[in-house]
Amino acid sequence: MKDGRDLTQPLMRRLLRLLRVRVWIAEKLQPTEWQATLLWAALAGFLGAMGALLFKAATEGIHQLLTGSNQGVVESFRMMPWWARLLVPAAGGLMAGLVLLFGRRVAKMQSSTDYMEAIVIGSGHVPLRASIVKSTAALFSIGSGGSIGREGPMVQMAAVLASFIGRWRKFSPPQLRLLVACGAAAGIASAYYAPLAGAFFVAEIILGTIAMESLGPLVAASVSATLTIKILSDAHTLYDVPRFTLGSPWEMGPYVLLGLIMGTLAPWFLRSLRQAETLFVSTRLPLVARLGLGGLMVGALAILVPEVVGNGYSVVLEILNGRIIWMALILVLVCKWLATVASFGSGAPGGVFTPSLFMGASAGYLFGTAVHTLWPTGAADPRAFALVGMGAFLSAASRAPVMAVIMLFEMTLSYDIILPLLLCSVLAYYTAKGIEEKSLYSESLKRKAAEDGMPELPAGRVGDLMKSDPPIIGVSAHFAEIAQTFLSVRVNNLYVVDGERHFVGVVSLHDIKPYLGEPELAELVLARDIVHEDFPRLGPDRSLSEALEAFLGITAERLPVVAADGRLLGSLAKGDLLLALVEKRKKPVA
């Protein structure tokens, strides 16, 4: 059985051997689409943590440059003369403004940098240059003592890195949005050493769902980020607090009241931030001057109360450890509120997540102290009220009670407080919702969605989700060509098309797998001999639920999308479809 094709046979055998190895690897080692998603999520988590560490180091560097101190922000300001307390935040504001001003030219004012917008109402594209500009500006506003959190920019950095990987790997919009969400979860986890809260922050606030299709990757990213932080830094429990216990069941009464108070206070806090923003804009001052003015106001407050600078972390630590007296705390609370209003209102880039924790801790401690004075049994330890207040305020401000409870637990590792914390968070949530529909994060999203008309969400048709240019072969392709194509692309089904790109069917790797050791067969068999013409296909106008039905009962990870005239348009991945359906189910922006 020898003929003139002897020369090509060794090549064919080699090709088929390679394909056999590839099939073996595919079966034994190659990750499924979901496993691959988890791996990418873990990478996003790692990069997010690295970004967060870099940002933290850069902020500390800027702080040292501006204040000449390597201590914490509040400690540095305590040591500075009055004029320096006044001028450093103002200078930081001016520099942040200048960075934003010149950065706009560099970044050519790309679309919004907000990662939440990119996830909720965008395509998952977080512009890199504009984000770097915004984060650099944040370095100055935060490093100079602005009353704003560095956690916001850390999350932004993590999200932009995730978006960058996703775009590099040409992820579909649902996958890209999920990867950016993973980056955001990694950012929160890195900032607060709280992996669970990181995942739930994004799931509850941004995605509005805890479906495993999205929660799984979020958890993978959070865990990866937290591990990276633990390995590369001296990470520890964020708030080292004494052990609190529920002294008496009677304490639940004051806790109920605390929940109602926090639920009332949080909407007012948010309103004050928004009104300050409006007020600053109405001054018609240039951006640089506006940020400088915001910094100057913080500096003026810091002359009297240096505790107003920074995100409030060190003051919260003092409250939780009982190192601050209540009379002084009233002054700090009022001034810090004003300072946060000034920083946020002037447009200083940064977050208000940690300032929210400060508000809750201060108000909770003051309330606990008042109850303790009037009725010691009702509030045995006012510091426990500070801790519960943090969770309740966060729950009311973010409208994410589950995340708030988890975050408080992770940040303090204090389980004994869980009962009042749960109750207070839920009460605060409902109270805040009754007073004000808007949450800490919903307003800008709602505004942006109204401006842009919800451009890409939800994707309602197969055509919106499909990927074009799937790997194809012709009907007359020989076995060798089929084998080569299977080797070059990681698919289990190759689409077979005719000369006019009309879809004919699929060739399955599963079918040819047992015959990879038969070179004679390879010379004989064409794609048309082994094509499955009855393979399900989708029209571009089919709804997502119809697409889901088509996937039921088959093992394929992708289905071809075929036009009415039979032309192959692209393919729809099951993973993309499930993510889009999860996104469709999520709650509307509140």
Place this chain on the structure above:
Amino acid sequence: MNPPTSLIAQPDAVALDLPTESGEAAMRALHARLVGNPAVTNADVLLKELLSRAEMSSVCIAPDVALPHARTPAVKRLVLAVGRSVGPLAFDANHPAVRLVFLIGTPKQMVTEYLQLVAGLSRMLKNETVRNDLLAAKTEADFRAVLARGTQR
């Protein structure tokens, strides 16, 4: 023995007198043996598809062996007709001396069975003894016996 292998052992038809002038003539002669077979629902369509496939690309797996085949709705199950030409058969331009022809009709949905059958034939025909015995068989019964033995090797 799986169905494709048992089909090789007991093909639907055997012809030991295939014409030698062309592949098409040989295919028509073998196809004629399948006409009337209850598994063939449309003999004309089957022939058309066999010829179309052979025209598209060579169906020879060796200088002396051809496997014309077609996946078609014209058959209800796998059908196999085996033939031997009376002399060197000019099956196509590159195969001027074919002696053995295995004509296969496969229902559209039977991709796996089709591949099993073709792979089974390919393995059997690699054996030189089987090929020589097929070429030397005097009667249809002898020829069928060689096929049956060949599948057991």
